[in-house]
Amino acid sequence: MSKTTILKNVFVVSLGFTFLFTAFNSMANLQTSLNKEEGVGAWSMSTIYVTMICSCMFLPNFVIGRLGCKWTIPMAMLGYILFMCANFYAVKGTMIPSSIILGLGAAPLWSAKCTYLTQLGVWYAKLTSRDQDAVINMFFGFFFLFFQSSQIWGNLISSLVFTPATHNQTSDRECGAQFNPHDAVQGNKSNNFEQSHDKVFTVCGIYLGSAVVAAIIVSIFLDPIVLDKERSEDDRKLSPRLLVSTFRHLISSPIQLMLIPVTIYSGLEQAFMGGDFTKAYISCTLGIWNVGYIMICYGVADAICSILFGRLVQYVGHIPFFILAFVIHGSLQITFLYWEPHREDMLIFYVCAALWGMADAVIQTQLNALYGSVFSGNAEAAFANYRLWESLGFAVTFAYNDYLRTDMKLYICLGVLGASVVCYTIVEGLLFKAKTKSANITSP
Structure with a gap:
């Protein structure tokens, strides 16, 4: 591919995912509040x-x-389209089967995207004689600039549709860290969560159209590629080979083992923001119609920082940005434990969302790029591990969503964050040791 064609394909992938996750991310932000x-x-x-x-x-x-x-x-995008359709009649009989189909397609979707961008980065680095790690960082940063901007468009849609003519003034005395999930469906909290069927159908219809457009864009404009690493006949068979190679990669790589906590945390922190902050803090205190507006702030900060950090990392490396993310998230989680949210605290909601988005931008872009650069020779097994452990973080967080009070969820977040800090420090030590050993071998 020429340089122009490579850049065009990076743009097409980014645009397709923007349309798709304009629908899915925004619908996911509403799930625990809307389908409670x-x-x-x-x-x-x-x-x-x-x-x-x-x-x-x-x-x-x-x-x-x-x-x-x-x-x-x-x-794989077809599974997301089906999920949007299921939300028109959101009961377990429709939502669970569509969620299974979406989940089955999500892993190939993200593995294909990561492999595609990594391969384009390798080619572009060769064509321009630039550092491969820096180019991969740049491509992932550009992708996440578009990807995180989906928070803006989708959340704007939900808030504009759901905003009532008159705002209900409800008590907020049990919101925040003391929020009990049962409060969403009983007592005086319910009018902050309820929406008419017409408004729900309008939002679902818009999101469905956005997901369909995503599939059309990628189908028409994305170029097929042949990977540098040729595929064997085993790759074309449905077998546990990837299961074996994934765990072989896990067992054989100390770095991969040490990346497990921060990868789990990546899913956990996103699930907390989309499932707990939106429900226990925003919907409970301000009403579901404010979820979109505040999450737009989160998305804007995430998008800007994704592209900014993706470019700056080539000058200062990964470490300062990971430290920044860990400090911000840790500080916010402690704040959430002691903050009693009120309707008058509107600015605090936006500031917290923006700061969380800034730190999430680091975790998303730098962790993806770290996997891509460290494991470029075995990208598929590495990214399978990435999605496996990140998905575990998501799954566990949503599984206990309706059973634990918010303060218990925050303690879990802080515990996993602490383990992530320790293990990431070990990772950087292992990488430094490997680079030093390689330099000693190649020096005369």
């Missing part, structure tokens, strides 16, 4: 990520081997 009866929303989200864990082990190589990176992406 019998825990349908939380259980559907947990089902997605449990299924993704299974899918990571068996399907990515098989699907990509059969369809190629290009066609894997739009075919």
